Amino acid sequence: MQVALWNVSKCAFHFSSVINTTARCVCVRFLSTYKTSHRQSIMSTVSTPPILHAFDEFRHYDTADYNFHVGAPHPDELMQLSRVIQQTVQDIRAVPSEVQSSYFQYGATKGSDSVLQHLAAFLTQEYRAPVNWQNLMMTAGASHALGLVCNVFFGDHDGVVFLEDPTYFLAAEIFRGFGLKVIPIPKLDNEQYDFPLWKRRLDEGLHGIRADGHFRGLIYIIPLHSNPRGRCLSPEEAAALARFAADENLVIHCDDVYNSLSYTGSIPPRLFPVGSHPNVISAGTFSKILGPGLRVGWLESTKENIDRIALNGIIESGGCANQFGASLIDRMFLNGLLQTYVKNTRNLYKEKMRLAVSILSEHLPNNVIWHKPQGGYFIWLTFPEDYEEFLTNVLVPEAKRRNVHFQLGSRSCASRFCNGLRSTDDAYTCTSGCQNSIRLSIGHLGLSQLPEGLKILCDIIKKR
Numbered sequence: 001m002q003v004a005l006w007n008v009s010k011c012a013f014h015f016s017s018v019i020n021t022t023a024r025c026v027c028v029r030f031l032s033t034y035k036t037s038h039r040q041s042i043m044s045t046v047s048t049p050p051i052l053h054a055f056d057e058f059r060h061y062d063t064a065d066y067n068f069h070v071g072a073p074h075p076d077e078l079m080q081l082s083r084v085i086q087q088t089v090q091d092i093r094a095v096p097s098e099v100q101s102s103y104f105q106y107g108a109t110k111g112s113d114s115v116l117q118h119l120a121a122f123l124t125q126e127y128r129a130p131v132n133w134q135n136l137m138m139t140a141g142a143s144h145a146l147g148l149v150c151n152v153f154f155g156d157h158d159g160v161v162f163l164e165d166p167t168y169f170l171a172a173e174i175f176r177g178f179g180l181k182v183i184p185i186p187k188l189d190n191e192q193y194d195f196p197l198w199k200r201r202l203d204e205g206l207h208g209i210r211a212d213g214h215f216r217g218l219i220y221i222i223p224l225h226s227n228p229r230g231r232c233l234s235p236e237e238a239a240a241l242a243r244f245a246a247d248e249n250l251v252i253h254c255d256d257v258y259n260s261l262s263y264t265g266s267i268p269p270r271l272f273p274v275g276s277h278p279n280v281i282s283a284g285t286f287s288k289i290l291g292p293g294l295r296v297g298w299l300e301s302t303k304e305n306i307d308r309i310a311l312n313g314i315i316e317s318g319g320c321a322n323q324f325g326a327s328l329i330d331r332m333f334l335n336g337l338l339q340t341y342v343k344n345t346r347n348l349y350k351e352k353m354r355l356a357v358s359i360l361s362e363h364l365p366n367n368v369i370w371h372k373p374q375g376g377y378f379i380w381l382t383f384p385e386d387y388e389e390f391l392t393n394v395l396v397p398e399a400k401r402r403n404v405h406f407q408l409g410s411r412s413c414a415s416r417f418c419n420g421l422r423s424t425d426d427a428y429t430c431t432s433g434c435q436n437s438i439r440l441s442i443g444h445l446g447l448s449q450l451p452e453g454l455k456i457l458c459d460i461i462k463k464r
């Protein structure tokens with residue numbers, strides 16, 4: 001709460017500088033008093049530094065560390081963003097008052113026409129395929145979007161979610177929060193989808209699935225540069241999945257958070273008929289291409305689906321999920337700073353990934369299986385099966401001792417979330433090698449830190 005207040009007051013401070021100087025003086029005085037008392041109150045109760053962001057909660061967080069664990073931008077990148085935001089806030093001074101004041105009003109449920117139209121133009125350029133602004137609504141990020149979809153489509157009846165194994169571990173937590181039953185997508189040994197088994201499961205009425213006009217369930221996937229494997233679906237896999245979803249009345253939720261971080265020249269062509277097929281929803285976010293603290297993202301689907309989501313009680317009550325954040329984004333589209341920032345971020349991350357791949361290619365032993373990602377944040381390393389204990393008991397502590405952090409693959413294992421949710425009738429075992437894999441994120445390291453961190457990691461791996 002204190003941190004939230006501090007952030008709000010920081011924001012108030014920035015905005016006050018463009019409104020008038022008297023207000024600014026008052027604000028500065030308030031802030032310096034607040035800042036001192038805020039620090040004092042925290043210092044008097046705890047001996048550790050105040051918590052400013054999510055990763056402070058880990059308690060071992062240090063920006064000097066080689067942090068391959070965190071899937072978020074480096075603080076230096078966020079300082080670049082801060083400068084762009086400051087410049088954009090300055091621009092607000094020239095905005096007509098009826099528009100300026102609207103930034104602080106309850107927002108239209110989907111967001112203003114202006115931000116939706118600019119977002120559609122941006123996405124049309126990114127995807128090199130038309131995006132219709134009437135198929136969009138603003139959200140407070142991809143996590144919020146997923147919560148909305150679960151709430152709107154599965155809030156009032158039993159729901160089931162099919163997901164890839166391994167998967168984005170926090171998405172599974174969102175499903176758990178809605179009491180949805182989580183099941184790994186049935187796959188054959190060669191990693192192809194096992195549609196006959198999948199269909200049998202649905203038809204047998206297993207897992208309490210009903211066919212009464214609602215979507216029967218949700219398929220959660222990260223089609224491009226996935227978390228945690230850094231993989232992309234092939235067009236053939238996507239087409240088969242889309243056919244199956246349409247035939248079985250399942251809705252595909254594409255967590256499209258890494259699309260703009262494609263490093264091969266342009267974003268691959270869209271894999272699903274987003275906007276034209278009612279069984280497909282896409283969630284995008286500015287968290288990875290600007291900063292997660294902004295809490296702005298979007299949903300794209302057919303107009304009918306978007307209209308239905310926008311009728312959600314929470315959206316109706318509060319209006320646009322983050323009206324001020326969406327308005328800032330709108331200004332950044334207008335002054336062109338957003339487009340430039342995304343281009344620079346993409347180039348920086350492309351270079352980080354190139355460097356990481358070249359170091360791993362040179363230093364990883366041959367028995368580690370991995371592939372070179374074409375985009376996104378993550379590299380997934382799979383070790384021989386008998387490495388499980390080594391990873392947990394040697395690699396993690398030894399790497400930590402040398403200030404290198406990463407995530408164990410077991411954290412992303414979908415089967416962890418499948419057992420004991422609403423029923424214990426099925427037990428799922430992990431078949432995807434999560435237990436003997438690790439996930440590396442390139443997001444949170446500076447370019448200059450990356451080689452040393454990876455060499456230390458490979459050095460420890462080679463000692464086994």
Ligand SMILES: Cc1ncc(COP(=O)(O)O)c(C=O)c1O
Pocket residue numbers: 071140141142143144168222227255257284285286287292297
């Ligand atoms: C696949 C995936 N979805 C969603 C998120 C969270 O996105 P947001 O910050 O927009 O809620 C992340 C962040 O790590 C992610 O990897």
